[in-house]
Amino acid sequence: MSAVPSLTGTTLRERERWALGGDGRLQSALRRTTDNLDGRRRRGLDELEDPETLRQTARSLRTAAVARLPELLGRLADRVQAAGGTVFFAADAEEARAHVLGICARRGAKLAVKSKSMVSEEIELGARLAEAGIEALETDLGEWAQQLDGEPPAHILGPAMHKTPADWVRVLGTVGYDGDESAPAMTAFARRTLRDKFHAADVGITGVNLAVAESGTLVIVSNEGNARMSSTVPPVQIALMGMERVVADWAEADLLLALLGRAGAGVSFPTYVSAITGPRRPRERDGPQELHLVVLDNGRSRILAGASREALNCIRCGACLNACPVYRQIGGHAYGSVYSGPIGAVISPLLLDDVPEAAELSHASSLCGACWAACPVGIPLHELLLEGRRREAAGGGDRAERAAWRAWAQAWSHPRLYGLTGAPARARIPERLLPPPLREWARGRTVPHRAGATFRARWRRGEVLE
Amino acid sequence: MERQAFLAVLERALSAAPPLAGAHPPPPPPDVVPRVGWRPDPRPLAERFGEALRGVGARLITVAELPAALGELEVERAVLTTDRLSLPPAVERLGLERVREADAGVTEAVAACAATGTVVLAASPGEPRAVSLLPRVHVVAVERDGLVETPGDVLRDLGGRYAGGLPSALTFVTGPSRSADIGGELVMGVHGPLAVLVVLL
Numbered sequence A: 001m002s003a004v005p006s007l008t009g010t011t012l013r014e015r016e017r018w019a020l021g022g023d024g025r026l027q028s029a030l031r032r033t034t035d036n037l038d039g040r041r042r043r044g045l046d047e048l049e050d051p052e053t054l055r056q057t058a059r060s061l062r063t064a065a066v067a068r069l070p071e072l073l074g075r076l077a078d079r080v081q082a083a084g085g086t087v088f089f090a091a092d093a094e095e096a097r098a099h100v101l102g103i104c105a106r107r108g109a110k111l112a113v114k115s116k117s118m119v120s121e122e123i124e125l126g127a128r129l130a131e132a133g134i135e136a137l138e139t140d141l142g143e144w145a146q147q148l149d150g151e152p153p154a155h156i157l158g159p160a161m162h163k164t165p166a167d168w169v170r171v172l173g174t175v176g177y178d179g180d181e182s183a184p185a186m187t188a189f190a191r192r193t194l195r196d197k198f199h200a201a202d203v204g205i206t207g208v209n210l211a212v213a214e215s216g217t218l219v220i221v222s223n224e225g226n227a228r229m230s231s232t233v234p235p236v237q238i239a240l241m242g243m244e245r246v247v248a249d250w251a252e253a254d255l256l257l258a259l260l261g262r263a264g265a266g267v268s269f270p271t272y273v274s275a276i277t278g279p280r281r282p283r284e285r286d287g288p289q290e291l292h293l294v295v296l297d298n299g300r301s302r303i304l305a306g307a308s309r310e311a312l313n314c315i316r317c318g319a320c321l322n323a324c325p326v327y328r329q330i331g332g333h334a335y336g337s338v339y340s341g342p343i344g345a346v347i348s349p350l351l352l353d354d355v356p357e358a359a360e361l362s363h364a365s366s367l368c369g370a371c372w373a374a375c376p377v378g379i380p381l382h383e384l385l386l387e388g389r390r391r392e393a394a395g396g397g398d399r400a401e402r403a404a405w406r407a408w409a410q411a412w413s414h415p416r417l418y419g420l421t422g423a424p425a426r427a428r429i430p431e432r433l434l435p436p437p438l439r440e441w442a443r444g445r446t447v448p449h450r451a452g453a454t455f456r457a458r459w460r461r462g463e464v465l466e
Numbered sequence B: 001m002e003r004q005a006f007l008a009v010l011e012r013a014l015s016a017a018p019p020l021a022g023a024h025p026p027p028p029p030p031d032v033v034p035r036v037g038w039r040p041d042p043r044p045l046a047e048r049f050g051e052a053l054r055g056v057g058a059r060l061i062t063v064a065e066l067p068a069a070l071g072e073l074e075v076e077r078a079v080l081t082t083d084r085l086s087l088p089p090a091v092e093r094l095g096l097e098r099v100r101e102a103d104a105g106v107t108e109a110v111a112a113c114a115a116t117g118t119v120v121l122a123a124s125p126g127e128p129r130a131v132s133l134l135p136r137v138h139v140v141a142v143e144r145d146g147l148v149e150t151p152g153d154v155l156r157d158l159g160g161r162y163a164g165g166l167p168s169a170l171t172f173v174t175g176p177s178r179s180a181d182i183g184g185e186l187v188m189g190v191h192g193p194l195a196v197l198v199v200l201l
């Protein structure tokens, strides 16, 4: 496939066409990964006694936590500082990047190892560090492959899920791998190569899955162990978190962790859950000497001020991606933004309010509600997508489309006009002869069979049983 | 940005926020967060623990089985942070400063969870984080008394257990390090250990 299209300068339709226009390998990889993860999610939840009640409780708890963000963030910051860490509040991406760069410069850093962090992607930290002459190395296997290939991650949990073993051989070949397509051999190569980098690193950069205000603890989840490495080996740890990631106490953290592992990868508990409270203590042999927490707004307060603020309840498990019929066809890259799938279609237009191309992302959905049904914290994503469309329409939208909808509303509210609309619907027009807007619609969809007679005609002829 | 100014922005956003979009806003949360309920399982904790460990690709062994297990995994050199377990004569004991050269790290857990096969490690001067992380084999001793049902039993009690403040790092380990990033195939031992042996004392 050709290079991943960027959001600016393209339309959703163009990016969808790009995603659907390949040789079908993307779609088969998507089907394999999303089916597997979605099936595991269902089995994982089955272990619990009453998953639906837990889900509703999680929704209430997250909503309440977001409603008291200032208080919880204040407490978190106090406790992190009391444990010996620093806390920086970044209003936007630039402030966050500048702060990270400042820490790196003070330490004379040359190499930073990164474990998976959506926020670092969001603020494009890697590119900025590279400009400053600091190598920022991804250490999650999938993220590393994507970095080596010059592509953004395609899925929250499977950043390189569209890559075949042959693709992996090619990509790892650029850094010295000369073995075959065996996954264990490639993994062993990655372990050796990245292990050396961990030991050489000046800074470890991690995300934060949850921050517990009660104790000032950063909870970081991983299956590979790279987050543990990043918070054990390098002398400095910088943890990046979206400001909504804070929870009040450990009872809440317990519930969310139980749901996160199950919803995301279908595991009863994630392989590694690190709970970090401050930097290393006196006489400890390892762990970072400095721990720096960066709390990022970058558009989130805009979401907080609006009717879609439930989107801030998201724990980034990825379940809605796997459940979404649109994501399952087009994959993550076609969204053109760091956050893909239903949750991405909700928050990207809000986070990127200065990027006009982002507004139409709420249309990357069939509004079927599968995302909502899968979401472990019960976010009504389909309703938030509708809200997004409303906002887009109010902000202008497409003039021709608005005129068409007005005409439609007129016709359907007058019986006689409504009767007329039946005629074209009955005519069997071959798809290639459809007028352009309909032809466009029919592309990638199956045009439904039209009935021989309208319901009204059949009613008049007495063919409809009362 | 200054903390005060940052939080003031959030206060303002919240004070002007319209009602939530969506037909069914969530009810207020319960006063007490409910425990994560598992389907009841009447079997003894140790038996469930062993089964859960197998399920995540780890092994529950006895003290007597340790030498053979280490032999199978070709462990020649190990570091130890606990005196609850000892190494067979065939395995050389390295000082903690040589953890990078060790094939195995032997540590002690502060708790373990039967339902998930999780062991809980607490960092301290005597328990460096690297010992359970860098070597390709992790051997961990768990006191029978430390065995509880679920991670929630540990998580929800952290305030009580560590009244004077949490350790710098608590790590919940559930099986060996793993990834399915390459072609969807599950592989153990990416960055952390590829084998986890748990000894119940």
Ligand code: SF4
Residues within 6 Å of the ligand: A263, A313, A314, A315, A316, A317, A318, A319, A320, A321, A343, A371, A374, A375, A376, A377, A378, A379, A381
């Ligand atoms: S919106 Fe829900 S399902 Fe989607 S990533 Fe967030 S928490 Fe998971």
